[in-house]
Amino acid sequence: MVNGNLQDSKNRGLISRILIKLRPTPKTAPYYFIGPTFILFLTFMLYPILYSFILSFQKFNAGSYEFVGLKNYFKLINDPVFRKALVNTVIYLIIQVPFMIFLSLITANFLNNKFLKYKKIFKISYFLPAVTSLVAYSLIFKLLLNTDFGFVNYILSFFSIPQIDWLNSPIAAKLSVILAITWRWTGYNMIIMLAGLQNIPKEIYEASDIDGASPIQKFFRITLPMMKPIILFCTITSTIGTFKLFDESYILTGGGPNNATITVVHYLYNNGFRYLKFGYASAMSYLLVLFIVAFSFLQFKFTGGMGDE
Incomplete structure (x- = not known):
């Protein structure tokens, strides 16, 4: 029981130290504001563009995509x-x-x-x-x-x-x-x-x-x-x-x-x-x-x- 409480205390201490490090400062605060927008841009804009470009060189065949080069073009x-x-x-x-x-x-x-x-x-x-x-x-x-x-x-x-x-x-x-x-x-x-x-x-x-x-x-x-x-x-x-x-x-x-x-x-x-x-x-x-x-x-x-x- 004592060991369990000690482990819980260590975990809470570790989480507290992580939160302290992640706490916004005057230098890092702007990144916290633009971070969500940047993540959304990467997820719903940049990733689909890059993936569709790769997909343009592939063809679905027998349950999976295979590389076909410029055949689609x-x-x-x-x-x-x-x-x-x-x-x-x-x-x-x-x-x-x-x-x-x-x-x-x-x-x-x-x-x-x-x-x-x-x-x-x-x-x-x-x-x-x-x-x-x-x-x-x-x-x-x-x-x-x-x-x-x-x-x-x-x-x-x-x-x-x-x-x-x-x-x-x-x-x-x-x-x-x-x-x-x-x-x-x-x-x-x-x-x-x-x-x-x-x-x-x-x-x-x-x-x-x-x-x-x-x-x-x-x-x-x-x-x-x-x-x-x-x-x-x-x-x-x-x-x-x-x-x-x-x-x-x-x-x-x-x-x-x-x-x-x-x-x-x-x-x-x-x-x-x-x-x-x-x-x-x-x-x-x-x-x-x-x-x-x-x-x-x-x-x-x-x-x-x-x-x-």
Whole structure:
């Protein structure tokens, strides 16, 4: 009994000494604050990135993963569905992103007019789609664009326009996805554009008024050059967002018809979580990262970067 009490006392003494050593001091206190965040980052960010990279060189076979080298990447190059998904994604990028950026800039320029009343109402109205759930708005567009009882075809019928099979025709289905994305993200980019417009010195516009510049001249000679970094930022973030497009393809059209609207991330999801080809899906994700980096680099290259400091 005495030996047991002695052992308990030693254990309590050891724990006390450990706690004393772990007690925060002015030098170690910052590490205690950033420690939980750092651990979460390692666990849920860095580890999945590294593990998926390793997984991209492996294939599940006979109950375990085996190393296959670059076979997953070579298989992707020869995969017709992946090529179709990549082409679809690039089409969305080429058509939707420039149109959305242009619409965002025009809308922001309109809201920046000092004579406009009820600006807050307009700002909220334009930005509201950006805070709408991706799933919810995709389902709403699916109902609006329904061939038989959708509201869009109902409106078109007043102009004697025949019903359009929005979600089951290859071209119309692509257009449906583009319209949905544009509605969702125009207001988001508009707010960023508006912040950039409000940072342009008013003295420049006042000087142009003295010189007799027209509104069109001020837009092309002052607004556009001064907004170049903001436009580039919105273009790059929109490019990244388009390459990650998934919800609209998955919910609105299901990737159909005949993979006419499927995106790279949608196909990645199918391989990873429907067919359980995690190695193949991991290789696809890293190839997608390379495409995003390449397109972002080209945008910086051809636009001259963020401008001279």
